[in-house]
Amino acid sequence: MNKRGLWCYFFVSTVLLSACTKNFDKINTDPNATTADQFNPNFLIAQAQLTYSQTGYSQLLFQSMWTQSLASTFAYYGNGDKYVQSGSFNDYIGRVYSEGYVSETNAQEAKNLTESKSQYANINKIATIMKVLTLQRVTDTYGDVPYSEAGMAKQEIFFPKFDKQQSIYNAMLSDLEVAVGGLDETKDKPSSDLFYGGDIAQWKRFGYSLMLRVAMRLTKVDEATAKKYAEKAFAGGTMQSIADNAKVKTDNANGYPNAIVNALLTTDDFREVRWSKTLIDLMKQSADPRIPAIAEITIGDGKAANENEKKPGDNTFALQLGLPNGYDLNGGATDITTAPGYPGATPADASLDKDSPAPLGKYSRPRLQVYYTSTDNFNPVDKSTINMVLTYGETELLLAEASTRGWNTGVAATHFANALHANIASLAQINAAAAIKTEDENAYVSAHPLSPATALQQINTEYWVETSTMFMFNENWCNWRRSGYPLLTPVKYPVQFDTEIPRRVIYPITLAATNPNGLASGVASLAGGDKFSSRVWWDK
Structure with a gap:
């Protein structure tokens, strides 16, 4: 290459390089990217x-x-x-x-x-x-x-x-x-x-209710701090009714299915997950009106009926039976058929080819119309399901416990009665099929006043029932560890x-x-x- 050609090469290269350098940021920036100032x-x-x-x-x-x-x-x-x-x-x-x-x-x-x-x-x-x-x-x-x-x-x-x-x-x-x-x-x-x-007013009540829950977790290790913040929460203003319940509505029809429902509708889960004997027995002992709202047994005989996720069961109070924990279907010493009080399997449906007995057909499952409505099986209009996060009933129970401990958080008996009313009524927020008659709710609350001698046990056992029936099992486990109730x-x-x-x-x-x-x-x-x-x- 002669001198003139070499000069031209460097001139063109320099111009191209300077042009690229001048527009480097623009060229290497995604025009569709969202910046912090633009993002909501x-x-x-x-x-x-x-x-x-x-x-x-x-x-x-x-x-x-x-x-x-x-x-x-x-x-x-x-x-x-x-x-x-x-x-x-x-x-x-x-x-x-x-x-x-x-x-x-x-x-x-x-x-x-x-x-x-x-x-x-x-x-x-x-x-x-x-x-x-x-x-x-x-x-x-x-x-x-x-x-x-x-x-x-x-x-x-x-x-x-x-x-x-x-x-x-x-x-x-x-x-x-x-x-x-x-x-x-x-x-x-x-x-x-x-x-x-x-609604910012509701957020304030939620924030103070969460403060109460955080504070009460410390009752065994730092009672002074627990008392200080429980009283602050009460003075600030906690939840006032079930209208303040914090919940998320999932909607299968709009692409936001419920993770709990999806899990339990897996065939093996649906066939073999049941309410525990511990829970159903305890609720039956107190004639709890929530049992028909939350539980049902399969209608019909055999495996096919027990796997039918589109057919509601029988929610008659007297028929509900909890499955004892710790059993399997393996045919050995821990097979469910060896459990005390085993009710027997529902026999195979003779009208169906290759049907088989259902070993768990007489045990209570969560009611389909209450906990499973995000699918096409019941309501073709509303396919939404509720995830409960924190409730007025829980908050009232914690205030009742704080008051029982002598803290300035109101009257324990009043908070406990409020909680019972709320915990029964809140089920209808999950699904209207779980609504309980007002007269039954009032009768149950009147029959179960808070007794000072057993207050901590009553309060925390009800907390366990409420968080169980609301499918809030993380909180259920945490409060059981903190309180020790119920005795398991x-x-x-x-x-x-x-x-x-x-x-x-x-x-x-x-x-x-x-x-x-x-x-x-x-x-x-x-x-x-x-x-x-x-x-x-x-x-x-």
Whole structure:
């Protein structure tokens, strides 16, 4: 190449290079990308709420049966029913952790996007409340977990420290006090709020009710702090009626199916998951009018009838029978046919080819018309189902307990009666088919006043019944660990990972690779090591 050609080459190259450099940012920017200034943080609040509420197998396989709300002969549920490793064990020990931090990350990002922006003042506070709601479940399940550094990958914190649970609880109470106190009904309202449709007054009552629940978790380890914040919550104003119940409506018709319903409609689950004998027996002893609202037995004989998810059952009170925990269908010493009081199988339907008997056909399952309506089987117009999050009834029970302890939270007997009314009436919010006659509700409440001599047992046993019938099994398990009520007998079964009812879930196995230092710190706080029998800080 001669000098003139070489000069031309460098000239053209320089021009092209300078042109590319000048437009580098523009060329390498996605024109369809959304920036922080453009993104609506309301969507993140809604996503955090939905994720938090969609518990599905993450509470069905463990918590629902550890507390003997449900029972199952199906091997997949051995984790919960019998304390035996089964049913994707390593996956499900991590579900509360992974789902919790997905929800928390959405809440934290909503906080990031709304910080110091007056037009989103309430959204910012609600995001904090959502963070507390979500991470209380996570820390209650495992023990020490990330809180102060959670959801801070943008700040390049990729291995968040595991905060001590005592520190987490102190931070949650402090964060709630600031957040709820900062809510202002004259300012912005969330536009994608699945709980309350943007009602800030209800968010205040929710925030104070959550503060009460957080505070009451400390009754065994820090009564002074529990009392302080329970009284603050009561003075601030907790939920006032079932209209304040926090719930998420899922809608199968619009692509948001219910995770719990989807799990239980799996053929084996539907055929073999039943209400526990412990629950049904206890409710029958008190002639609880909720039994026909929540339970039914299969109508018809044989396996085909027992698997028919489109045919409602018989909800007659006298026919309901709970399945005892700890049995299987394996034909050995723990086969359900060996259980005391076994009612016998429903025989095969002779009119059907190749039908077989149904060993569980006479045991009570959750009522289809109440808990399963997100499918096409009943109501072709409304395919929605409700996930309950926190209720007025729970709140009144906690206030009743606080008052029983001598704290300034009102009259215990009044709170307890309010709770009974609320817990019965709230079932109709799940589905109108569960509505109970007002006269039956009133008669039950009148027949079960709070007795000072047995108040703690009454209050916390009712808490267990309410959270069982509302399918809130995570909270059910947590409050049982805290209160000790009702008195439960552990299941005995061969080759268990624990011989007592588990007090926590072991840490997800993935943490050994993704956050080994955090994991080591969390395990070090557990007196018994990383075991199901070890107790978290507040569970003494």
